[in-house]
Amino acid sequence: MKITPEQVCEALDAWVCRPGMTQEQATILITEAFWALKERPNIDVQRVTFNDGEVDQRALGVNRVKIFERWKAIDTRDKREKFTALIPAIMEAIRISDFRLYCEITDGKSITYMIAGLNKEYGDVVESGLLFADPSVVERETDELIEKAIAFKHAYRQQYHYYFADKQMSARGSYEYRCTTVG
Template sequence: MITSSELSVALDSWSNVVTQEKATLLVTEAFLSLPERPNLAIYRIEYIDGTVDYGAWRRNRINIFQRWRKRRTNEQREKFDALRPAILAAIEKDNAGLFKQLTAGNSIEFLVSRLLKESTEAINASLLGASVTDVDRECEEAARAISALQQAYRHQQRHDH
């Protein structure tokens, strides 16, 4: 299971790619679609008629990113943990690769599938006549995937024996 600190780091890195504003919108939508919502100060941003409540958007962003994600107090930790299902659902909807990495972690199965994906991309780039820069990048990604698999496997073996 992913820890709160790992989820906080993932939320931060994901929001750096999509922006805090988009991440706030996606987390809010996921939160509002939960069958059972915890009592959190998360407000509807977009309405059916297309209107946008920018004040709610700002308040949600501040609560999610400036307060709860930091997890400095017990209350902040509790609220961040209560928001966990919505954060995971939003990440899964927007970035399936990151979601798989979060939920599968460094499992051998996940790392093998990542290695297969990266090596296939390197092979395809070279066979399809991609630029040297593109082939180099794909090969470097495959090499990182090999290294991650080696490290995880060694770590697992040390702890299994």
């Protein structure tokens, strides 16, 4: 499956929303993955750790701004090229850090990933309406939002039942256990 820069932007948003993950932590992992690549693209990513393992705060700040505030915008050809060149490192960092999320992203079924996509589509619909865009643009943006909303609904229902089937069984079991031991 080929992943687009837009999908990786949504994946980054989903990853950073995970408990315990921050932009700084993600930047460190992405940078380490970048420097571990056998063939590194020619983009300016600074090393963020010294030989002793200490974090270079200045380099970390520079890389974080480049990744999350500049290149991730992919609103110019240059930013798109740099962000696209960084995709292998981003996906490797996500894979190492959160394999389940990586699998969900590559399958396109992560709830957090899908919410990030819904949020983007919703923003596109609102923006096109506020800017009095051509009706065909508003219609296209709305159709994309509806398509993502339906996919989200189905994936959420499936994951909810999968997740809570285990929880209800264990909760029921502990309730039955308490009733037999107390009463």
